Amino acid sequence: MTTLSKNTAPAQTRTTSATPAPVLSVRDVRIGDRVTDREIVHGVSFELTPGKVVGIVGESGSGKTLTCRAALGILPPHFEVTGGSIEIAGTDIATLTPARWTALRGATISAVFQDPASYLNPSIRVGPQIAEVVRVKKGLKRREARHRALELLQAVHLRDPELVYTQYTHELSGGMLQRVLIAAAIAADPRILIADEATTALDVTVQAEILDLLADLREQAGLALVVVSHDLAVVAQLCDEVLVMRQGEVVEHGPVEAVFHDPRHEYTQLLIAEHEQYGLEKFLTPQDPS
Numbered sequence: 001m002t003t004l005s006k007n008t009a010p011a012q013t014r015t016t017s018a019t020p021a022p023v024l025s026v027r028d029v030r031i032g033d034r035v036t037d038r039e040i041v042h043g044v045s046f047e048l049t050p051g052k053v054v055g056i057v058g059e060s061g062s063g064k065t066l067t068c069r070a071a072l073g074i075l076p077p078h079f080e081v082t083g084g085s086i087e088i089a090g091t092d093i094a095t096l097t098p099a100r101w102t103a104l105r106g107a108t109i110s111a112v113f114q115d116p117a118s119y120l121n122p123s124i125r126v127g128p129q130i131a132e133v134v135r136v137k138k139g140l141k142r143r144e145a146r147h148r149a150l151e152l153l154q155a156v157h158l159r160d161p162e163l164v165y166t167q168y169t170h171e172l173s174g175g176m177l178q179r180v181l182i183a184a185a186i187a188a189d190p191r192i193l194i195a196d197e198a199t200t201a202l203d204v205t206v207q208a209e210i211l212d213l214l215a216d217l218r219e220q221a222g223l224a225l226v227v228v229s230h231d232l233a234v235v236a237q238l239c240d241e242v243l244v245m246r247q248g249e250v251v252e253h254g255p256v257e258a259v260f261h262d263p264r265h266e267y268t269q270l271l272i273a274e275h276e277q278y279g280l281e282k283f284l285t286p287q288d289p290s
Contacts, residue, residue, distance in 0.1 A: 058245035127165025137188035
């Protein structure tokens, strides 16, 4: 079996401390729109330790993606962090220069978004795009980078990695493109991966395979994950903790089992009621009636 990283130990051996240091800390983060002079995100907080998965759910426009983009340092024009702090591996991102951000992205924190075709160059074969990430971030020679790219394509369970390496984006299905994007995102062995609606446009079977892949990454590499999704079943299946966001605020935050079995906020109750028909309960452990 191809390992996801040659140099990364399993999650249980990544740290010997009972309470490992967070790899991502988001503390009371507020995001404003300079054009309208309005605060859009109102005080979001959570922490990620190695191997932990935090889910963020909520309606469109609730601030989920803005929060993640703030953590990546890629907020859209005219949006800015107006309060709170974000630390990546103990470093306050407000202190980062553009050069340090370039070094950090991909190598420490990485992301997979909903539309992979928008993040891959259609005029370049997909394999060399992954190999280039490896060359830039890991300093490998061309032949070594190609070998590592093939390993990554195999690690994300793509059949015939040699063939996929030579193909263009228009020759691949949506599920295959999403796997290629994940391969590129993990190419430099990041400690944090943000998956923003990464399975939204995929059919049920492919979605299940991508979720299994993310779970493998967590278990084999100790990767810390932020999973943004409107699908509560996805969050229930994969996450340890969940934040429920509405209109820029976190209305509920806690362990997935506790929040989904005993939602306190009426908005969370509404979300769960809407998702019960999709089999949400099969991903939750039955609660002890005592």
